[in-house]
Amino acid sequence: MTTALITGATAGIGAAFARRLARDGHDLVLVARDGKRLREQATELHDRHGVEVDVLVADLSTEDGIAAVESRLAEPRKPVDLLVNNAGFANKGRYLDVSMADELKMLKVHIEAVLRLTSAATEGMRERGRGGVVNVASVAAFVPRGTYGASKAWIAQFTQGAARDLAGSGVRLMALCPGFVRTEFHQRAGMGTDNIPGWLWLDADKLVTAALADLARGKTLSIPDPRYKALMGVVKLAPRGLLGGVTSRTGRKYGPK
């Protein structure tokens, strides 16, 4: 029996990872801030799939929250075989509309927490000679898109670099770069989604299936959908100025909040 720890497991992509990994027979540690929601989810997954599901309430924008999850990942008697660093959010507004406190909170969750939790998990994995880490970035990593895109670019670069450094150790690391996924993400950020064409939306469960297949294949970067693979091919060739004009608008229409 293996154990997976998933951050941001109460909703969206993280909840889809939890459903899929429980169905596959993995014990789980679910991390997020909303304890009530986590406990309901743990009971449901345990009852449905017979796996052990622990709950760890932690706010990854705080020192205490990150340290609590680091401790769990470093616990040698209860090894974690798969870490999914998925917790994340968007801020409402473009650069200078967002308060410095909110910008720094994003860097704490998207960068500091991902660095520290990946390191806490992979030390033990390297000693055991096996394990995996999925760090959820975004296709926003490949385009100019404020602090959000920059933090996701860090995740993509860091993960691929660490994967290379740990090659041959039995530890796999993969950055997952989804496009638009139907979750609570946009609503939480107060973003309207009317200007995002229907064909660009991905389903969280299908995304997770494709991501886990890519991890099993040993990929270090996963863009798990042919539509987005093609789009990112175009992005590589597009002039940066034109790209910035399009990407700073797309999906950033803010609804009333």
Ligand SMILES: NC(=O)c1ccc[n+]([C@@H]2O[C@H](COP(=O)([O-])OP(=O)(O)OC[C@H]3O[C@@H](n4cnc5c(N)ncnc54)[C@H](OP(=O)(O)O)[C@@H]3O)[C@@H](O)[C@H]2O)c1
């Ligand atoms: N949806 C998209 O279109 C999309 C596209 C590309 C990448 N992504 C990335 O995918 C990841 C998951 O997003 P999602 O779309 O599934 O969003 P979501 O439905 O809003 O879920 C976000 C999850 O993160 C948790 N979370 C947020 N802030 C946290 C904090 N400070 N500490 C601990 N947990 C926290 C939330 O739980 P609590 O509120 O209970 O803490 C929730 O479980 C994010 O990293 C996001 O950047 C999303």
